[in-house]
Amino acid sequence: MDIYKEIHLDKDSPQHLYMQLFYKIRQLIMEGKIKVNQKLPPIRQLANTLGVNTSTIVNAYGLLDKEGFVYKKIGSGTFVSSKEEDTSGNSMLQKYPIDEDIRLMDRGQIQIKENMISFASATPTSDLFPVDDFKILLNEVLDRDQGDAFGYQESQGYYPLRESLVDYLKEINIQTNPENVQIISGAQQGIDVIAKAFVDYKDTIIVERPTYTGAIGTFRSRGAKIVSIPISKDGIDLDLLEENMKEHKPKFVYLMPNFQNPTGYSYSREKKLKIIELAQKYNTFIVEDDYLSDLSFYNHDNSTLKSLDERDRIIYIKSFSKIFMPGLRLGFLVLPQSIHHKILAAKHTSDISTSGLNQRVFDLYLRKGIWKKHILYMEKIYRERFDVMKNCIEKYFKDIGVSYSLPEGGLNFWFSLPKGYDANKLYMDGAKNNILILPGSIFFPSQNESRFFRLSIAAVYPKGIEIGIKGLAQVIREFIKKDRRKRKGQDSYMPLL
Ligand SMILES: Cc1ncc(COP(=O)(O)O)c(C=O)c1O
Incomplete structure (x- = not known):
């Protein structure tokens, strides 16, 4: 087989050229088209043929080497590894x-x-998604609102839904009003919008260790410095948290106080109360990601920080993705009064508004008690x-x-x-x-x-x-x-x- 003829790189692709080359050669090796111990093309020659810098070839070969697909012989070139030579004990195809x-x-x-x-x-x-109920309510919304259901929605969210969420929140001891509620297209967007509103390059965010991967990705994308504090069975280490709040003056602290992802741990009530005090003392906000407090068994105290927040320090994010239909992309924030405008501006530049149709159907869900x-x-x-x-x-x-x-x-x-x-x-x-x-x-x-x-x-x-x-x-x-x-x-x- 002529390796040169098999390799084509797309210079318009957003993927780095060396990664394209790495994937292509790896595929040829895995398909057995380049055989064990066969020599890969010399670097300069392949670079000339493909019209790329030699560094592209060097990087691709380096990555293949690191992943165990090839080995280098000094002075001779780069060769395809034999499966048995993989030191992990797995064959390359398994690896x-x-x-x-x-x-x-x-x-x-x-x-x-x-x-x-x-x-x-x-x-x-x-199979757990309530499709039949959804169909009935969807038709009701379409009959009632006609084309209005498909217009741009207010960026803060469909007002009747914000009202029915206020009633829903009362049942979990959160007292608020529709002005403090911001509808979002899922909790992930909530995290993103909050980061966009508050975080500049090199600002510090404090998180639990370990923490939700999606939040790490978002904070990184803002160029934030992420400081992580270990979490144990009853919540985050408070001494370390305080030390780091004092030292780093974080823009906010991101926490999941109930059934944390990934650990499943929940904070004790004492820790929940102390955290609100710390937010007040160090003049910062706590972002509470409530992705799952609904599923509390054994009479566990699943109070949210927001329900205990007398200082208006908690930015509450609620997702229904684990108990409803994640593809609807629907969630909401309950915000401290002082930050409405910032969050609204960030939400508007994210997606203008969350689907009005979905908001209307969800509103009926809550109003008719079908949600319960x-x-x-x-x-x-x-x-x-x-x-x-x-x-x-x-x-x-x-x-x-x-x-x-x-x-x-x-x-x-x-x-x-x-x-x-x-x-x-x-x-x-x-x-x-x-x-x-x-x-x-x-x-x-x-x-x-x-x-x-x-x-x-x-x-x-x-x-x-x-x-x-x-x-x-x-x-x-x-x-x-x-x-x-x-x-x-x-x-x-x-x-x-
Ligand atoms: C802790 C946590 N927050 C947020 C999300 C994202 O949820 P959503 O689907 O509402 O965007 C997830 C999803 O797994 C999660 O585990």
């Missing part, structure tokens, strides 16, 4: 999907093949899964070498492997057995923490949970044994002193 999967996860996506039990996704399965019926249904479904999950973990994860602290609600369970073990590799072993876990590394803003993983019950039925957890326990047991054996075989080093 490929994990790299690709982790990259996808960083972008909040995961590829799920048929027959897989996926504990990786925290999105409800589509739906929430009760979701609670029942998730409560059953939650109980099965809890029981299975207690039964099968005993003495297998992972640590965890079980939450009292929500959808996520967080685990830690012993020090030195890598959950990215465990992910691979799970996937080979058709069980998907979510490696925790994507939830850490900077440190390379790879021994954690998250399991979610959102997309697994009770039967699948039982089979999956039992199977995963076996995978973990073997994984730890295998890795221990490998470690024993390795040379060990002792410090000289």
